[in-house]
Amino acid sequence: MSSNRPNLYIDANIDRFKEELFALLRIPSVSTDSRRKGDVRAAADFLESQFKSIGLENVRVFETPGHPIVYGDFLHAPGKPTVLVYGHYDVQPAEPLELWTHPAFEPTVVGDDVYARGASDDKGQAYIHVKAIESWLQTEGSIPVNVKIILEGEEEIGSPNLIPFLEEHRGRLACDMVLVSDTSMFDKDVPSITYGLRGLAYMQVEVTGANRDLHSGVYGGAVANPINALAGIIAQLKDEQGRIAIPGFYDDVADLTPAEREAYAKLPFDEDRYKRELGLHDVTGETGYSTLERASARPTLDCNGIWGGYQGEGAKTVLPGKAAAKISMRLVPNQDPHVIARRFIDHVRSLAPEGVTLEVHEHHGGMPAVTPLDSDGMKAAAQAFAEVYGKEPLFTREGGSIPIVAAFKRILAADTILMGFGLNSDAIHAPNEKFSLTDFRRGIHTSASFFRILGGA
Amino acid sequence: MSSNRPNLYIDANIDRFKEELFALLRIPSVSTDSRRKGDVRAAADFLESQFKSIGLENVRVFETPGHPIVYGDFLHAPGKPTVLVYGHYDVQPAEPLELWTHPAFEPTVVGDDVYARGASDDKGQAYIHVKAIESWLQTEGSIPVNVKIILEGEEEIGSPNLIPFLEEHRGRLACDMVLVSDTSMFDKDVPSITYGLRGLAYMQVEVTGANRDLHSGVYGGAVANPINALAGIIAQLKDEQGRIAIPGFYDDVADLTPAEREAYAKLPFDEDRYKRELGLHDVTGETGYSTLERASARPTLDCNGIWGGYQGEGAKTVLPGKAAAKISMRLVPNQDPHVIARRFIDHVRSLAPEGVTLEVHEHHGGMPAVTPLDSDGMKAAAQAFAEVYGKEPLFTREGGSIPIVAAFKRILAADTILMGFGLNSDAIHAPNEKFSLTDFRRGIHTSASFFRILGGA
Numbered sequence: 001m002s003s004n005r006p007n008l009y010i011d012a013n014i015d016r017f018k019e020e021l022f023a024l025l026r027i028p029s030v031s032t033d034s035r036r037k038g039d040v041r042a043a044a045d046f047l048e049s050q051f052k053s054i055g056l057e058n059v060r061v062f063e064t065p066g067h068p069i070v071y072g073d074f075l076h077a078p079g080k081p082t083v084l085v086y087g088h089y090d091v092q093p094a095e096p097l098e099l100w101t102h103p104a105f106e107p108t109v110v111g112d113d114v115y116a117r118g119a120s121d122d123k124g125q126a127y128i129h130v131k132a133i134e135s136w137l138q139t140e141g142s143i144p145v146n147v148k149i150i151l152e153g154e155e156e157i158g159s160p161n162l163i164p165f166l167e168e169h170r171g172r173l174a175c176d177m178v179l180v181s182d183t184s185m186f187d188k189d190v191p192s193i194t195y196g197l198r199g200l201a202y203m204q205v206e207v208t209g210a211n212r213d214l215h216s217g218v219y220g221g222a223v224a225n226p227i228n229a230l231a232g233i234i235a236q237l238k239d240e241q242g243r244i245a246i247p248g249f250y251d252d253v254a255d256l257t258p259a260e261r262e263a264y265a266k267l268p269f270d271e272d273r274y275k276r277e278l279g280l281h282d283v284t285g286e287t288g289y290s291t292l293e294r295a296s297a298r299p300t301l302d303c304n305g306i307w308g309g310y311q312g313e314g315a316k317t318v319l320p321g322k323a324a325a326k327i328s329m330r331l332v333p334n335q336d337p338h339v340i341a342r343r344f345i346d347h348v349r350s351l352a353p354e355g356v357t358l359e360v361h362e363h364h365g366g367m368p369a370v371t372p373l374d375s376d377g378m379k380a381a382a383q384a385f386a387e388v389y390g391k392e393p394l395f396t397r398e399g400g401s402i403p404i405v406a407a408f409k410r411i412l413a414a415d416t417i418l419m420g421f422g423l424n425s426d427a428i429h430a431p432n433e434k435f436s437l438t439d440f441r442r443g444i445h446t447s448a449s450f451f452r453i454l455g456g457a
Numbered sequence: 458m459s460s461n462r463p464n465l466y467i468d469a470n471i472d473r474f475k476e477e478l479f480a481l482l483r484i485p486s487v488s489t490d491s492r493r494k495g496d497v498r499a500a501a502d503f504l505e506s507q508f509k510s511i512g513l514e515n516v517r518v519f520e521t522p523g524h525p526i527v528y529g530d531f532l533h534a535p536g537k538p539t540v541l542v543y544g545h546y547d548v549q550p551a552e553p554l555e556l557w558t559h560p561a562f563e564p565t566v567v568g569d570d571v572y573a574r575g576a577s578d579d580k581g582q583a584y585i586h587v588k589a590i591e592s593w594l595q596t597e598g599s600i601p602v603n604v605k606i607i608l609e610g611e612e613e614i615g616s617p618n619l620i621p622f623l624e625e626h627r628g629r630l631a632c633d634m635v636l637v638s639d640t641s642m643f644d645k646d647v648p649s650i651t652y653g654l655r656g657l658a659y660m661q662v663e664v665t666g667a668n669r670d671l672h673s674g675v676y677g678g679a680v681a682n683p684i685n686a687l688a689g690i691i692a693q694l695k696d697e698q699g700r701i702a703i704p705g706f707y708d709d710v711a712d713l714t715p716a717e718r719e720a721y722a723k724l725p726f727d728e729d730r731y732k733r734e735l736g737l738h739d740v741t742g743e744t745g746y747s748t749l750e751r752a753s754a755r756p757t758l759d760c761n762g763i764w765g766g767y768q769g770e771g772a773k774t775v776l777p778g779k780a781a782a783k784i785s786m787r788l789v790p791n792q793d794p795h796v797i798a799r800r801f802i803d804h805v806r807s808l809a810p811e812g813v814t815l816e817v818h819e820h821h822g823g824m825p826a827v828t829p830l831d832s833d834g835m836k837a838a839a840q841a842f843a844e845v846y847g848k849e850p851l852f853t854r855e856g857g858s859i860p861i862v863a864a865f866k867r868i869l870a871a872d873t874i875l876m877g878f879g880l881n882s883d884a885i886h887a888p889n890e891k892f893s894l895t896d897f898r899r900g901i902h903t904s905a906s907f908f909r910i911l912g913g914a
Contacts, residue, residue: 198674202772211736217655217857220759220787222752224741227760227782228691235692238685279668284681284812295679302677303684304775305766310783315659315820317785317857318761325684326767328774330677355741363772400674400774 003457006135006448014441017131018114020050021440022107024089024123025116031067031090031156040153043089044068047151050130055137056149062169064161067153071172074137075146080455081376082146084175084414085133086404087126087182088155091118092429099431112438119435121428125181125421126151128440132447144455148175155182159404166411177377178408179450181443183420186267186394188436191385191446194418195378196397197405198296199331199368201340202304205230205348206324206359213309216319224355226323227308233351234325237301242286244301244329246347249340254333256297259373263395264292296397300330326363330399337365366401371415377454381417384449388442419446460914463592463905471898474588475571477507478897479564481546481580482573488524488547488613497610500546501525504608507587512594513606519626521618524610528629531594532603537912538833539603541632541871542590543861544583544639545612548575549886556888569895576892578885582638582878583608585897589904601912605632612639616861623868634834635865636907638900640877643724643851645893648842648903651875652835653854654862655753656788656825658797659761662687662805663781663816670766673776681812683780684765690808691782694758699743701758701786703804706797711790713754716830720852721749753854757787783820787856794822824863827854828872834911838874841906845899876903 010017029043030036044061047070051059056072067090075082094104094117102108107116118124129149136143150173152162166173186192207226214223239245256264269292275283285294294300308323310316329340341362352358371378373395385393405416421443427433451457467474486500487493501518504527508516513529524547532539551561551574559565564573575581586606593600607630609619623630643649664683671680696702713721726749732740742751751757765780767773786797798819809815828835830852842850862873878900884890908914 200674200774202774209737214735215857216757216759216761216785217657217787218855219735219752220785220856221755221757222740222742222748222856223735223737224739225759227763228695228758231688231691231760231763234685234688278671278676278680280666280680280812281814282681282812283679284810285679291679295676298678300673300678301685302673302682302776303688303766303780304673304773305768305777306684306688306780307764307768309760309762311762311764315783315785316761317657317659319759320762323760323763326772328673328677328772330674353741355737355739357738398675399677399679400672 003140005139007445009135009139010131010441010444010448017444018437018440021124021127022114024127025107025118026105028105029090029118029153030093031154032093040067040090044070044153047089051149054130054134056133062165064165066161069150069152069165071150073148074133074143076142077144077146077455080145081176082148082174083451083454084173084178084412085129085147085149086178086180087129087151088122088153089126089151090153090156091121091123092156096431101432109437112436113434114437115432115434117433119433120422120426121433122155122182124435124440125443128181128421128443129179129447131444132451135444135448136451143451144457145451147451148173162404163407163411166407170411173412175412175414178412178414178416179419180416181419181421183398183418184422184424184426185420186396188423189389190268191389191391191393192396192420193378193381193385193393194398194420195373195395196297196370197368197401198399199335199337199406200328200366200401201331201337201344202326202328202363202365203341203344204324204326204361204363205233206322208322208357209355210321212321214319214321216317219319223319224353225319226356227320229353229356230306230308230323230325232353233348234303234327236351237327242284244299246343248343249299252334252336252339253299256293260297264290264297267292267394267396296399297332299332299335301327303327331368333368333370335368337367341365366403367406367409369405369409369416371417375415377415377417380450380454381419383453384446387449388445419450460597460909462596464902466592466596467588467898467901467905474901475894475897478581478584479571481584482564482571482575483562485562486547486575486610487550488611489550497524497547501527501610504546508606511587511591513590519622521622523618526607526609526622528607530605531590531600533599534601534603534912537602538633539605539631540908540911541630541635541869542586542604542606543635543637544586544608545579545610546583546608547610547613548578548580549613553888558889566894569893570891571894572889572891574890576890577879577883578890579612579639581892581897582900585638585878585900586636586904588901589908592901592905593908600908601914602908604908605630619861620864620868623864627868630869632869632871635869635871635873636876637873638876638878640855640875641879641881641883642877643853645880646846647725648846648848648850649853649877650835650838650842650850651855651877652830652852653754653827654825654858655856656792656794656863657785657823657858658788658794658801659783659785659820659822660798660801661781661783661818661820662690663779665779665814666812667778669778671776671778673774676776680776681810682776683813684777686810686813687763687765687780687782689810690805691760691784693808694784699741701756703800705800706756709791709793709796710756713750717754721747721754724749724851724853753856754789756789756792758784760784788825790825790827792825794824798822823858823860824866826862826866826873828874832872834872834874837907837911838876840910841903844906845902876907
């Protein structure tokens with residue numbers, strides 16, 4: 001079954017594939033907009049019919065309290081790995097419409113790119129795998145691995161019904177790995193695989209002094225000021241090397257391996273451009289690490305918000321009774337958000353100065369995730385990229401969290417391979433979203449090759 | 458002229474004095490309420506007619522862009538000091554009306570107190586001096602000192618037209634001292650003279666990191682966080698002894714004299730009650746000073762407000778582009794607000810960490826003021842209190858600023874004697890404002906005695 005017939009099929013049918021994608025892009029499946037509920041449903045119906053026509057089995061549209069999830073599978077490769085493909089068919093709102101040079105839901109090809117809402121995020125990338133599956137089923141009548149696919153309609157509103165769905169259908173969705181194309185390549189023609197995401201512990205600290213706001217003239221100097229107290233606490237959470245000063249914070253941090261640091265060093269990164277784009281004179285962070293390492297492979301602590309006292313125009317001489325801050329920590333393997341939250345709380349309590357009381361509580365958190373570079377899936381993905389793009393992919397970590405990746409790990413015990421075909425310049429969530437049609441084609445080839453390599457075909 | 462006839466006159470006429478005060482209290486002269494403009498004017502007219510009937514000369518109602526200022530004088534004591542009496546006839550709004558047990562503008566006597574808006578602040582206290590002047594003019598046909606009196610109608614809205622009036626009428630208002638009754642006694646039957654007020658330097662610090670809000674996952678760790686930076690700056694503004702760590706900050710601070718510390722030690726102060734009322738476990742402040750000293754005789758630094766990033770419910774993973782704080786310093790003699798502001802700016806700039814830019818600017822400030830305890834006016838005031846109340850007054854400082862006191866010093870080069878007859882329990886600016894009729898009577902006696910003693914009569 002070391003067939004190249006799927007690849008020949010892809011090249012022969014690429015124009016039809018594009019037209020089908022354009023048809024999907026014409027459906028304004030904006031999940032945040034209740035008036036678009038029918039359009040979101042129409043996109044699900046379109047995919048259900050696609051799944052059936054390409055030969056997927058057990059095709060079904062699962063209803064949820066919100067928008068539906070479209071499922072299909074083809075499980076005829078006994079002894080071979082099972083891959084769960086995930087993507088989403090809902091899109092961000094297109095507003096502000098006046099900033100689009102072409103109508104947001106009328107796909108327009110300019111040069112190599114198709115412009116439309118959802119072109120890159122995520123219809124174009126999700127459809128890649130549908131067409132890769134088709135290329136196997138329509139040429140060989142089979143796929144070298146077992147494939148399950150779910151496309152949901154609520155990613156842009158935080159996937160509220162996905163976790164209950166995963167929990168309810170744990171058996172149906174059992175797999176060896178998850179394959180997701182909803183991220184970007186490092187740069188044009190620079191294929192890359194995101195292998196790590198940071199976790200999150202998100203805390204709120206509230207400091208109370210007197211039982212009410214006081215006049216700063218009458219009481220200032222004799223009564224603790226909760227803003228000053230809070231600032232003092234925050235200032236003590238990091239040291240001068242930019243390291244987090246919470247006892248035990250680094251205990252479970254997996255240091256970067258030499259191979260990982262080498263992968264970072266290979267990334268083509270222009271620090272001057274980075275600074276220019278952010279309007280910064282300097283970048284800054286933990287001593288001993290590069291900007292990319294700081295932004296994705298090392299844990300952080302950042303205040304996300306702070307408030308207290310008078311925030312209006314001019315001067316008001318208030319000594320406030322309360323102040324508060326939101327403080328979050330990005331985590332890396334093998335830090336546990338709950339352990340970190342506990343250590344944070346203990347440490348912050350120990351820092352409380354005289355005359356104030358503290359309340360600290362934890363908002364939602366998330367586990368960090370790293371997919372081992374030497375897993376079968378990761379190796380197959382790298383080889384598939386190399387075949388199609390003619391170069392080895394870069395391995396990157398992202399600084400943020402993709403909550404579904406942690407959910408797949410927790411509920412299905414499966415690592416996720418993030419095989420991104422977008423570009424950072426695709427303007428997702430913004431006007432004039434686009435997607436490269438060359439990468440659409442190369443993506444289908446890469447996915448088809450991935451199935452072949454992983455299946456040992 | 459060592460006459461006690463004024464005092465006899467006061468006792469003989471006290472019931473009429475009260476009725477006149479009640480008539481003034483019935484006029485709802487709420488300066489903040491444009492619908493009450495006619496009532497404010499009516500109060501000014503009432504006082505003009507009073508001034509004329511008691512024998513004051515050059516009585517005149519000065520128009521301003523807002524509410525008028527009523528003036529009168531009696532300048533027939535050549536070689537004797539000139540006293541400028543200041544007070545205000547406008548009042549705070551009475552709302553919320555439903556919390557008053559008696560109508561706010563229908564003075565009601567309960568026990569020793571009269572309840573009405575303005576009873577203590579400041580109609581009752583200002584009228585004391587009008588009746589003291591009357592008691593001299595109607596018995597002796599003269600006053601042992603030169604007296605000028607101005608009663609304004611805009612104190613409750615920040616006296617916007619008083620400073621231009623003082624500047625325009627610098628000559629007419631020239632005096633050796635200013636006499637104001639618009640403060641409180643330390644406690645019931647504990648006469649006291651406020652001899653010091655703190656000054657103010659009020660700053661705003663704005664910290665900018667990147668040119669926009671960023672995703673804390675993608676950029677956190679590599680880009681400076683303006684909230685963390687601001688907290689770090691604020692934390693470095695005071696040391697562990699509660700002293701302000703700005704270089705040169707204490708250079709011009711006049712230390713408390715032994716006499717002043719002794720005066721503080723004599724004040725009947727219940728620290729447990731203070732803590733209980735404020736809901737505090739501990740009081741805290743500069744090492745080596747008592748709570749009352751910290752709150753009024755020592756300089757302070759307090760954050761009055763802080764803001765940045767996300768302040769709403771739940772968690773938002775933003776790495777904000779900006780954060781800002783309002784930070785004010787209460788000053789004591791001989792600190793100059795502009796010098797302090799300059800030192801603050803220099804120091805804060807030196808604390809700015811890498812990766813952020815700072816903007817610091819100055820809001821309005823105010824000079825601290827202390828009236829020497831051994832001035833003629835202060836000694837006469839103390840003796841007058843002792844005569845009438847049968848005990849020496851306490852000398853207190855207040856932690857806040859009374860801007861007009863600094864204005865009198867700056868424009869007229871005159872110290873102010875704050876001869877308060879109110880009580881902290883008078884509920885000024887609140888429902889059920891009241892004033893002790895005993896203190897109204899004793900106040901008139903004290904003022905009349907003050908004129909006699911100061912004039913050496």
